[in-house]
Amino acid sequence: MKTLEINNLTKIYKSRRQQPVKALNNFSLELKSGEVFGLIGPNGAGKTTLIKIILGMTKADSGEVKIFNTDFNQIKIKEKIGYLPENHKFLPYLTPVETLKYFSNLSNKYDISENEIDTMLSLVGLLQVKKKKIKTFSKGMMQRLGIAQALIHNPDFIMLDEPTDGVDPIGRKEIRNIISNLKNDGKTILINSHLLSEVEMICDEIAILNKGELIKKGKTSEFLQKSTSFSIQINQDTSEINLPSSEFDISFLGKIIKLNTQSTEKLNEFIDWLRKNSIQIISISHEKYNLEDYFIKVIDGEENAK
Amino acid sequence: MQSRILTLTKLSFKEMISKKIVWGITGITILILLVIILVFNVFDVEEILPVINMKKNHQQTNIYDIAATFFRTAVSVPMYIGGIFLSIFTISTLIPTILEKGTIDFFLSRPIKRYEIILGEFLGGSLMVLANIIFLILGTWILIGFYLGNWEVSFLFVIPLTIVTFLDYFALIILFGVLWQNSISAMMISYIIFFVLGPILENRDVFIIFLDGKAWEYTLNTLYYIFPQSHSILQLTTRVTTSELRQINLAELNYLPVFVTFLQSFIYLGLAIFVFRKKDY
Numbered sequence: 001m002k003t004l005e006i007n008n009l010t011k012i013y014k015s016r017r018q019q020p021v022k023a024l025n026n027f028s029l030e031l032k033s034g035e036v037f038g039l040i041g042p043n044g045a046g047k048t049t050l051i052k053i054i055l056g057m058t059k060a061d062s063g064e065v066k067i068f069n070t071d072f073n074q075i076k077i078k079e080k081i082g083y084l085p086e087n088h089k090f091l092p093y094l095t096p097v098e099t100l101k102y103f104s105n106l107s108n109k110y111d112i113s114e115n116e117i118d119t120m121l122s123l124v125g126l127l128q129v130k131k132k133k134i135k136t137f138s139k140g141m142m143q144r145l146g147i148a149q150a151l152i153h154n155p156d157f158i159m160l161d162e163p164t165d166g167v168d169p170i171g172r173k174e175i176r177n178i179i180s181n182l183k184n185d186g187k188t189i190l191i192n193s194h195l196l197s198e199v200e201m202i203c204d205e206i207a208i209l210n211k212g213e214l215i216k217k218g219k220t221s222e223f224l225q226k227s228t229s230f231s232i233q234i235n236q237d238t239s240e241i242n243l244p245s246s247e248f249d250i251s252f253l254g255k256i257i258k259l260n261t262q263s264t265e266k267l268n269e270f271i272d273w274l275r276k277n278s279i280q281i282i283s284i285s286h287e288k289y290n291l292e293d294y295f296i297k298v299i300d301g302e303e304n305a306k
Numbered sequence: 307m308q309s310r311i312l313t314l315t316k317l318s319f320k321e322m323i324s325k326k327i328v329w330g331i332t333g334i335t336i337l338i339l340l341v342i343i344l345v346f347n348v349f350d351v352e353e354i355l356p357v358i359n360m361k362k363n364h365q366q367t368n369i370y371d372i373a374a375t376f377f378r379t380a381v382s383v384p385m386y387i388g389g390i391f392l393s394i395f396t397i398s399t400l401i402p403t404i405l406e407k408g409t410i411d412f413f414l415s416r417p418i419k420r421y422e423i424i425l426g427e428f429l430g431g432s433l434m435v436l437a438n439i440i441f442l443i444l445g446t447w448i449l450i451g452f453y454l455g456n457w458e459v460s461f462l463f464v465i466p467l468t469i470v471t472f473l474d475y476f477a478l479i480i481l482f483g484v485l486w487q488n489s490i491s492a493m494m495i496s497y498i499i500f501f502v503l504g505p506i507l508e509n510r511d512v513f514i515i516f517l518d519g520k521a522w523e524y525t526l527n528t529l530y531y532i533f534p535q536s537h538s539i540l541q542l543t544t545r546v547t548t549s550e551l552r553q554i555n556l557a558e559l560n561y562l563p564v565f566v567t568f569l570q571s572f573i574y575l576g577l578a579i580f581v582f583r584k585k586d587y
């Protein structure tokens with residue numbers, strides 16, 4: 001079953017003083033139910049515009065959006081959606097309990113119990129401060145409350161815009177666990193994040209956006225290929241050694257040598273050379289492309305192509 | 307739908323009561339009533355009248371009625387001007403706060419229609435101000451009745467007159483807030499309308515004499531019907547307050563400004579909803 005279906009979505013921001021900006025250009029995307037989907041792209045790629053169109057906060061110029069096979073303009077469908085906005089601002093005079101109660105009511109869930117609110121606050125680690133005014137909260141605490149308000153009405157489709165923004169490493173791990181539990185409960189999650197390492201860890205599928213267009217979409221594993229190089233750490237500075245650059249495809253800096261090859265034979269030959277010259281090897285690692293490398297490669301490639 | 311508006315109303319009311327200035331206004335209201343009680347307890351009416359210098363003009367009238375009129379005027383006119391001044395200051399931040407980037411997202415991502423947000427803010431923001439207006443006028447009326455035995459009901463008519471003016475300014479501020487999302491601009495323009503444009507338009511006949519030409523006459527008359535007719539209602543408030551003493555027949559007063567101002571509130575709110583529905587956030 002599909003949670004989200006976007007067909008040929010176009011949004012152009014028009015301004016009297018500036019040239020029109022195409023935030024989304026014939027953009028299409030599908031999200032299967034129960035998956036964690038990562039939306040990545042440089043600033044101004046159209047990620048937030050896309051989320052705001054899905055939520056009806058911004059109007060598209062053309063195209064179609066369906067959520068759970070229902071037209072997104074049907075306001076009732078929002079009962080099934082939870083949203084954590086980027087750079088959100090809570091009403092500072094409320095407490096977390098009041099905030100969750102009000103937002104639950106505004107999502108048409110009027111029968112929320114104190115127990116449910118406490119459970120949610122406990123999940124995001126804010127139970128101890130449940131009666132404190134939000135104006136005293138740190139950025140990390142606000143972010144945790146932001147996640148709580150997105151989940152309080154038990155939505156099936158959750159959109160998180162920069163969910164770990166301002167959260168410390170322990171908090172980030174807790175948020176990853178929450179997302180993992182939500183996935184296990186069958187919820188569909190769309191994550192928009194700049195922290196590519198987080199996206200890499202959490203998401204099943206990833207889409208890269210640039211200048212309002214879908215550049216690539218696929219399983220996370222497809223983005224994490226092994227590279228063709230080995231990183232070798234030695235016990236002395238490479239400037240002191242006359243390395244065989246003509247025989248091997250190498251680059252070096254300090255005590256690290258990068259050997260570009262896919263062949264293990266070539267790697268062993270190079271190790272033999274090092275040992276023959278009495279150079280001690282500290283470590284050898286096969287380098288991997290992470291999502292960030294892939295992202296930079298794809299976006300740079302796009303820019304150069306244009 | 308009603309419950310969502312009720313939730314938004316509660317939220318807006320909660321914001322109002324979180325402001326120190328609202329409690330300041332309530333404090334002033336209580337203080338005014340306490341001062342009236344103090345004056346009535348410390349002084350005799352015979353002692354008050356020479357101070358307020360009213361008796362010489364109304365030799366035939368009961369001294370208690372003169373004192374009652376004095377106190378009613380002393381409360382209702384400053385309350386009208388001061389009340390509108392302070393309430394503009396208080397409510398001007400309501401809409402820009404909720405429309406702020408990062409806050410509005412919480413509301414628009416939920417199954418709420420945009421007009422419900424405007425109505426909720428309008429209702430919630432009005433409650434505290436309305437409560438203060440009713441408390442002060444009703445309190446003054448009861449105290450005057452209790453101490454002076456004068457229970458002139460026409461004074462209570464000041465309540466709807468002040469409320470109509472307040473609601474019109476509130477609706478206008480909501481419209482400005484939606485248009486510019488800036489509380490300072492909304493507040494300043496409202497003050498200009500209340501303190502500068504209002505008196506000019508109320509006395510437009512005088513200006514038309516000096517500003518020769520049909521175009522000026524047309525422009526000033528049009529502006530008079532576009533903006534809140536707060537100064538016409540202020541005059542009406544004064545007449546209502548002093549009607550007993552000046553033997554004014556309330557039925558003969560011109561209530562058109564009240565109806566126009568009342569109608570304007572709906573138009574301003576309607577426009578605010580229209581603009582809000584069109585906007586991208």
